[in-house]
Amino acid sequence: MNLLLLTPQEIDEQGCVQLTDRRHQHIQQVHRLNKGDTLQAGVINGLCGEAEILEQQPHLTRLKLNLYRQPPAPLPVTLLLALPRPRMLARSLEHLTALGVKKLVLMHTNRVEKSFWQSPELKPEKIHQHLILGLEQAKDTQLPEVHFKKRFKPFVEDELTSLAANSLKLVAHPGNYPSCPRNINQQLTLAIGPEGGFIDYEIELLKAQGFQAVQLGERILRVETAVTALLARLF
Numbered sequence: 001m002n003l004l005l006l007t008p009q010e011i012d013e014q015g016c017v018q019l020t021d022r023r024h025q026h027i028q029q030v031h032r033l034n035k036g037d038t039l040q041a042g043v044i045n046g047l048c049g050e051a052e053i054l055e056q057q058p059h060l061t062r063l064k065l066n067l068y069r070q071p072p073a074p075l076p077v078t079l080l081l082a083l084p085r086p087r088m089l090a091r092s093l094e095h096l097t098a099l100g101v102k103k104l105v106l107m108h109t110n111r112v113e114k115s116f117w118q119s120p121e122l123k124p125e126k127i128h129q130h131l132i133l134g135l136e137q138a139k140d141t142q143l144p145e146v147h148f149k150k151r152f153k154p155f156v157e158d159e160l161t162s163l164a165a166n167s168l169k170l171v172a173h174p175g176n177y178p179s180c181p182r183n184i185n186q187q188l189t190l191a192i193g194p195e196g197g198f199i200d201y202e203i204e205l206l207k208a209q210g211f212q213a214v215q216l217g218e219r220i221l222r223v224e225t226a227v228t229a230l231l232a233r234l235f
């Protein structure tokens with residue numbers, strides 16, 4: 001927890017907050033902070049700054065906030081991610097949030113197992129939990145939007161034109177394609193496939209919407225590694 005993240009509702013009129021949950025335990029047991037110490041803090045979708053510990057008890061921590069600066073700049077990317085298996089989804093959500101993605105579309109593709117859509121990991125509270133961990137990690141406050149598209153073809157044919165308008169459109173696909181570009185300085189829509197990859201038909205549908213297939217070399221990366229490698233290289 002590199003940033004203590006709070007909801008606006010937790011903060012009283014004096015700018016103070018009282019914690020009794022895992023954040024209180026983390027401040028006490030991991031950071032080992034005491035009365036008078038400060039730590040970095042922020043409000044979800046709001047400002048960042050510091051929090052001073054006013055009171056430290058075995059069951060609670062009380063803090064006073066001083067919030068004055070903007071969170072880090074977001075990445076100018078819309079990420080289209082074939083729904084990963086549940087364990088990988090959890091890690092991918094944390095990584096991509098920490099990297100600064102603010103718009104994520106989790107989509108079905110031919111090689112996504114249908115059972116993945118029934119996973120408890122897709123419950124809103126579970127998704128939220130992973131996004132929060134990613135924000136805390138990266139000292140960010142701005143929650144990503146997460147959208148679900150369970151039908152690939154209608155999504156690509158009917159919605160993607162406006163979603164990806166005025167952006168560079170890339171689909172990461174291993175094979176004999178141009179290398180993924182580096183340090184682009186523009187809005188991007190990036191599609192990443194499932195464990196089994198995209199099928200040819202899906203690549204053709206994406207190409208018909210203006211997507212270019214790009215590759216990262218002959219090593220096939222796991223989805224969560226591919227997300228990190230692609231975003232690090234592109235930005």
Ligand code: SAM
Pocket residue numbers: 171172173174175191192193194195196197198214215216217218219220221222223226
């Ligand atoms: N066997 C699959 C294939 O050949 O497409 C591998 C899929 S990989 C585990 C999951 C996704 O990560 C891919 O669909 C692609 O979007 C991305 N990816 C992984 N390694 C890549 C590479 N070397 N070049 C481009 N994309 C890659």
